[in-house]
Amino acid sequence: MRKFLGTFTALFLAVITHAQVIVQGIVTDIHQQPVEGANVIITSGTKKWNQLTTGEGRYHFTLKQPGSYQLTVQHVGKKSSTQTIEATNGSNSFNTTLNDVNYLLEPLEVRAVRAADKAPFTKTNISKADIAKANLGQDLPFILSQTPSAIVSSDAGNGVGYTALRIRGSDASRINVTMNGIPYNDAESQGSYFVDIPDLASSANSIQIQRGVGTSTNGAGAFGATINVSTNEVIDKPYAESNNSFGSFNTWKNTLKAGSGLINDHFTIDARLSKISSDGFIDRASTNLQSLYLSTAWLSKKTSVRFNLITGKEKTYQAWYGVPQDIYFTNRKYNPAGTEKPGDPYNNETDNYWQTHYQLFVNHTFNDKWSMNIASFLTRGKGYYEEYKAQQALSNYGLPPVKINDLQIDTTDLVRQLWLDNYFYGQVLSFQHKTTTDEFTVGGGWNVYDGKHYNTLIWGQAGVPKDYRYTNYPALKSDINIYAKWMHQLAQYWNIFGDVQYRHVMHRMDGFDGNPDLFIKRSFNFVNPKAGISYNRNGMQVYLSYALANKEPNRDDFQANQQQQPKYETLHDFELGAEKKTSRYSWGATVYYMLYNNQLVQTGKYNDVGAYTRVNVKNSYRLGLELQAGAIITPWMNVAANIAFSRNKIKAFKEYVDNYDNGTQDSITHNHINIAFSPAIVAGATVNFIPQKDVQLSFIGKEVSRQYLDNTQNKARSIADYYTQDFRAAYTIHNLLFSEWNIIAQVNNIFNRKYESSGSAYPYISGGETFNGISYFPMAGTNFMVALNVKF
Structure with missing residues (x-):
């Protein structure tokens, strides 16, 4: 610190x-x-x-x-x-x-869901250049790690493969993500898995993060932040690039990008091929990722039509269990996945998933005031994770015992695959009206998730038929929303903003693992209003806003009988902010108060069908102060930093601990305790030196204070605070054989700090003693990446 x-x-x-x-x-x-x-x-x-x-x-x-x-x-x-x-x-x-161009450039589908500059909401805009600086092969959350209140973690320990992002302590299931205005969150878990479309950052031309509830958007409810990724950029000149990185743990990133530029002022096509692989810091946490991006558009002065094909394939060795506490201090790289197999760990304990996005956009401007956009989409996903399970009872898989001579076999080692096979499709649209004093948007959309959960046995020592499917649990979820936004210039420097959204959600689940006869159908109707006022003058903005958000439970939360079904969550978000921007410096400050009603949290309690699910707690809140600033100190030095202080509390909470001595659960009451994974301090800083033209040296720091692994504020179930320092050097060469060479070298964690980015706790009582059952997700020590990027 x-x-x-x-x-x-x-x-x-x-x-x-x-x-x-x-x-x-x-x-x-x-x-x-x-x-x-x-x-x-x-x-x-x-x-x-x-x-x-x-x-x-x-x-x-x-x-x-x-x-x-x-x-x-x-x-x-x-x-x-x-x-x-x-x-x-x-x-x-x-x-x-400024004269008008002869074709429509602006991606209206993005403008509909993003917060405008004068909107009274807390936001961070990330440019294409800033994305490129950090894009050396790590997953998208790591590229966003220097934004305010952001915390990242990695299963493999080096930011490649499965990663996680929290903003203001809220996990991915509470962060709404859209890609070109189209919902990206998984419909059932409501999380976002960027590993499914690797290297998306190489096709992103801008990203906006709204912290808190933000403005109305499409898809999953925003309970901590929204992230909008835009790829629909028009590049009017032909280009070709080769981006290649190599680093520690045999990490490779190879990307080829090319575009036609504008052909006859109307037609354009852009393409990208990417491959990322790594052995990972954790044992066997290997990653093999491939992706394709293809976008073609036809543009005129008032109309644009664009089609995107974005597809990804990932194969990762499972590293999602963490390192058990009793092993952690002697072997930080230990991976328990696959170790149920006698002898060497099972060599195909992997996660495999294919995902393809089809997106079709039509934008049209009717006149100087009115415009419209409509987008249709289909996301096709299919995949499985494979695991070796030892000494499994055949009866648990609906199989009879096996008799060999006079010996009856009731258990067997086996290999199983747990499959997802889903379609996610729908439309989003908006109409936008803009004058010198008013901006009005009415929009919304609909989407349907049609998914299958089924499990198969592909091998067994005895009694397992070939490719035997032992479960099949279909699920259907529909989501319809409509919103209206209005920003009005009240006076010369004053603007008011109003926003209201109606959202209808229906979720049907026909069975769960372990509970095949549990059928659930739930519907929700939400009205989410937002309002605010802002003052803008000479680069200074001051704003005050209020937003109400409601959010349905995730699939796993529904795994309970009707008497114990969870309620939806409600969030009241108050934001007071001020910022100043000039050509030499900028600063900003935001105070936020996020008051939850019926927030769903882990309590350790198992319900009436034997499942550990989240439980509603009546009152909880997050109160914070976010500060950020940047300055050009000299022509050869500039700095930027942010720091967030927060208090994150559950007012009353009852913990349940499994008691193995009597087969029940003991309960413990807690009052005014910290919310899990919500550190009191999160900070980031970057200092850039430019000793000569085309050379930049950057020192990048990150500080995260103590995080509790559950909602008990028990220090024994926490991960310590950490500070990491990275260093990046970039050198650009112009017009030497090719138009530009960009050489980047980055050393991460230069002080070799041994720290954990996340973890889990499973307390239990045995022999009258309480054990914490902790697993950690450690991050790599000092490691490096080197990149050679060429523009032809």
């Missing part, structure tokens, strides 16, 4: 020197209306300054010295403008008019 605070303090002690030259102006369109959010860039040699225009289309730079500069103005849907300006001492005004 001391190392992080030293870096963080340096940010706020930076002294911004008085400048002598002011460059300002107004950006308008061909109708002389101000253009908000235009990217204004000033360059001089290797120096670069940029900012977004205000609601009045204004920009304002304070530079150190007079001279000749290049002024570039860019905005989606407009032709870029570049001019050379001569700036003198004092004030210099340069107004710019």
Whole structure:
């Protein structure tokens, strides 16, 4: 923590020197209306300054010295403008008019679900350039790890393969994810598994994270954050790239990208092939990932039609059990998966999944005020995980005993595959109306999940038929939502925002593992209102918002008889924020209060069908302060940092512990205890040095305080705080055989900190003594990645 605070303090002690030259102006369109959010860039040699225009289309730079500069103005849907300006001492005004392009560039499906710049919600926008810097082969959550209140973990210990992301302590099942406005979360678990479409980051042109409830979106309920990934970028020039990385644990990433540019000003096609593999830090935690991205579009001035094909294949050796506490301190790399097999571990204890996304978009602008988008999609997923199980009772699989001579065999070793086979399809649409004072959006969508859960035995020592299917549990889930958003300019600098969503969810499950005769059908109707007000002036924004969200339980939560069915969860989210952006520095502060009613948490209690499921707790909350800042200290040094302080509490909670001595459960009452996996401090900092043109050295730090593994605030069931420091060096070579070479070397965890990113606890009582049953997910010590990226 001391190392992080030293870096963080340096940010706020930076002294911004008085400048002598002011460059300002107004950006308008061909109708002389101000253009908000235009990217204004000033360059001089290797120096670069940029900012977004205000609601009045204004920009304002304070530079150190007079001279000749290049002024570039860019905005989606407009032709870029570049001019050379001569700036003198004092004030210099340069107004710019942006012409319309001859084709529709703006992805309207993304604008419908994202929060606009003036919207009173807490958000972080991540650019294509920022994504590329960190994209060396790790899964998408690790690319987002430096954003405020974000915590990442990895089953394999090196960020490749299965990973997890928490924001404000909320796990993936509470984070709404959309890809080009289309729901991505798994319909049943409501989690997001980016391992299923590897290297998505290489096709992403921007990502927006809204912390808290955020604005209305499509798909799963947002209970901690929303993440919107956009890939629908129009690149008007032909290009080809080869991105290759190699690193510790025999980790490889190979990516080929190419695009046609605009053909006859109307047609474009982009493609990507990726392969990622790694042995992993944990024993046998190997990963073999492959993906294909293909996007083709036809564009005119008012209409665009785009088709995306995104497919992925993953094969990972299971590493999701963690390292047992009694082994952890002597062998941090131990993997219990596959060890039920006598002798060497089973060599195919793997997870295998194929997923393909088909997306079709139609965008149309009727006039300067009205536009429309509609998207249809189908996600096809199929896969299984395979495991070796020892001494299994044949009767548990519906099989009779086997008689060999006079010997009756009731148990056998076997290999089983647990399958998912599903279709997820639907549509999303929106109509958008925009004037100089109002933005109005009405949208929504529908989707259906049609899935099969079935298990097969593929081998047994005795009594197992070939490819014997012993379970089959179909499930169906439908989701319909409609929302309306309105942002109105109340006065010159004041905007109000209103948003209301209606959502209907139906979930039907015909049996569960261990409970084949348990049939559940539940329906939910949610109304989710949101409102806020913001003040925007000269790069300063202050906002206050309230949002109500409701969320249905996950599939596993329903595994109970009707008397013990879970209730839906409700969240009241209050956000108060302020931020300031200039060409030299930025800062932001947010205070949030997230009040839950009937939050579902693990208590250790098994229900009336013998399943350990989450239970509603009446009152819980998260109260936090998020700070972030960035500054250009000198032309060769810039810094950025964020830190979040939070208090995360369940007001009353009853823990249940299995008592093996009497076959029952003991209960323990807790009051005002910490919510699991919700650290009080999460911080990140980056210091960049630019010693010469095309060279950048970056020091990247991350601090996470103590995390409790269950909801008892028991220190013995926790993972300690940790601080990690990474170092990255990047060097760019221009026009040497090819147009650009980019060489990146990154060393992770340079202090070789031995820490755990996550874990689990299963307490029990035996012989009158309580045992904690802890498993840890350790992260690798010092490791490296080296990348060679070539643009042809």
